Amino acid sequence: MIAADLGAAVGEQLAFTAPAPTLTRPDALRRLAGLVGRDLRALAPLYGVTFERDGQRNKGWAGQVVERFLGLPPDAFQRPDFGDWELKVVPIHERADGVLVPRETMAITMFNEDDLERLAFDESHLLEKLRRQVVVARIFLGPEEPRSLVLACVPFDLDDPALLTEIAADYEEIRWVARTSGLPALTGRIGRWVQPRPKGEGHGRGGHGFYAKKALIARMLGLSGAGTPEDDPPDAASGLVLGR
DNA sequence: CTATGATCATCC
């Protein structure tokens, strides 16, 4: 309780202290265009981003490199990175049949019981982070990550009414399960586009996070054949091309 | 501690 209060207090403090948005999304997209084809692995040391420490991988290295490229210092504010839009970097790998697909689900943001109880979908951190973003796709070659080229940087807006409704439904289901069965009942089996999963260290009680399932990431990137329930019309706009 | 950036490790 004390820890929770402190956490909440710190959270408010951080939110209050959060720097004002600086980079607009259009500006960021123009800047990011210059990152396509670049090797994030080679850029990491130039930005002082740790890739590995004592044999332990810094799992967020790629995202941190792109943040630094855009001039955003590391922080832990639970709000969209640039005020009204969120930046995400996702690993893409080439399936055996040659199709490019998301390699992992994507962590969106964390939540606690209070958030679920009080916040409707319209006012949730989940929507806040999903509604307007820029997704940077990078190639994943293997655990060693000898290099990682940026494949594309695409804007995504959660403006499709049908998709919005389904994600809202996922959120409501998660709220319902938490209310009726408790937080421990929230497992990754829940949700069509967005799933709740345990997240956070500490042997005992960790928190939970919302994760975008691969199909949602594929949809954001305009990738086809990656498990989207809907049909996948050819989309040249995103132009994901594997370079080398 | 909890949040950010995420991926790793294990189980089915």
Next chain:
DNA sequence: GGATGATCATAG
């Protein structure tokens, strides 16, 4: 292989 749960580096 893919999905689910556990975990790593860093910052306030």
